[in-house]
Amino acid sequence: MMNEETEQFEHRLSRQPLRQIPGEWREEILEACRVSSAERREPERFLPSTLVSRLSTIFWPHPKAWAGLAAVWILIFAVDFSMRDTTPVVTEKAAPPSPEVIVELKRQQRMLAELIGAGQAREAETPKFLPQPRSERVEILMT
Amino acid sequence: MKMPAGLDIERLYDEHAQPLHAFLLNFTRDEADTRDLLQEIFVKLAREPELLAGVREERAFLIRLAHNAAIDLMRRRGVRDRMKENFATEIVSPFAPAGDPDEKFFRDELAAALGELPAEQRAVVHLKLWEELTFEEIAAALGISPNTAASRYRYGLDKLRDGLRPIYEEMKKAE
Numbered sequence: 001m002m003n004e005e006t007e008q009f010e011h012r013l014s015r016q017p018l019r020q021i022p023g024e025w026r027e028e029i030l031e032a033c034r035v036s037s038a039e040r041r042e043p044e045r046f047l048p049s050t051l052v053s054r055l056s057t058i059f060w061p062h063p064k065a066w067a068g069l070a071a072v073w074i075l076i077f078a079v080d081f082s083m084r085d086t087t088p089v090v091t092e093k094a095a096p097p098s099p100e101v102i103v104e105l106k107r108q109q110r111m112l113a114e115l116i117g118a119g120q121a122r123e124a125e126t127p128k129f130l131p132q133p134r135s136e137r138v139e140i141l142m143t
Numbered sequence: 144m145k146m147p148a149g150l151d152i153e154r155l156y157d158e159h160a161q162p163l164h165a166f167l168l169n170f171t172r173d174e175a176d177t178r179d180l181l182q183e184i185f186v187k188l189a190r191e192p193e194l195l196a197g198v199r200e201e202r203a204f205l206i207r208l209a210h211n212a213a214i215d216l217m218r219r220r221g222v223r224d225r226m227k228e229n230f231a232t233e234i235v236s237p238f239a240p241a242g243d244p245d246e247k248f249f250r251d252e253l254a255a256a257l258g259e260l261p262a263e264q265r266a267v268v269h270l271k272l273w274e275e276l277t278f279e280e281i282a283a284a285l286g287i288s289p290n291t292a293a294s295r296y297r298y299g300l301d302k303l304r305d306g307l308r309p310i311y312e313e314m315k316k317a318e
Contacts, residue, residue, distance in 0.1 A: 014272040017239040021164040033189035
């Protein structure tokens with residue numbers, strides 16, 4: 001009884017005619033198909049519009065995040081570029097040393113070498129510290 | 144311009160566009176979405192005719208494509224459009240307009256009751272009642288098990304019967 005009722009109900013529903021597809025869609029959709037298949041057959045060209053559409057597909061989900069990331073990279077490049085830029089300027093600005101400066105530098109070098117040499121000689125003369133009994137050390141301090 | 148050899152897109156359209164339209168309209172409840180999805184499916188086939196290579200049941204395969212495309216569309220839309228849907232008052236009926244006022248009333252009520260079903264139940268009910276597919280065919284088309292298809296159908300039909308009982312009883316008496 002229940003099954004019969006269900007069948008009747010199903011039959012009643014299935015007899016309801018469905019809405020017809022609008023006739024004008026056929027030509028529009030088939031035209032889109034023709035255009036699309038023709039595009040596919042053509043070799044892909046790297047046009048700016050293609051690039052833009054591809055980029056927009058990639059960046060669409062989180063545009064603000066991508067923009068922020070791009071800004072950070074631009075900042076990093078700017079800082080890096082400016083730092084690299086100043087180094088050669090400093091080098092260029094430094095004038096070649098004059099002969100007087102070279103003579104003075106050589107003199108200082110010589111003096112330094114002498115001083116180091118003298119220091120080393122004195123070190124060589126000074127006897128190494130030898131551990132002594134506490135009483136003897138006091139005597140040394142007194143003298 | 145001609146289509147690539149081996150794929151007659153016009154034949155495909157003439158044979159399958161009407162049932163796909165009905166299925167998509169019932170699933171999405173939106174005519175513009177149905178139009179977009181239908182074009183998306185046929186354009187996809189025109190671009191990739193190899194998709195149909197080795198397919199025995201074109202209808203089932205196309206329904207599967209349509210179902211997947213409709214689900215993708217719903218996911219793409221997200222919360223914003225779902226809220227918009229909730230505020231929409233106009234019910235898009237998947238049924239042909241009726242001349243008889245009683246029939247018109249019944250179809251309107253049926254369209255509204257179908258709209259109350261979850262989309263997945265509605266898809267199964269549609270394929271069973273108006274495409275006359277078996278549960279195995281529905282399962283293959285929607286990527287679910289035949290048992291799931293059968294239970295979704297039963298739940299859907301019970302809800303429709305409960306919603307339409309007063310009108311249905313009245314119409315039966317009048318007959």
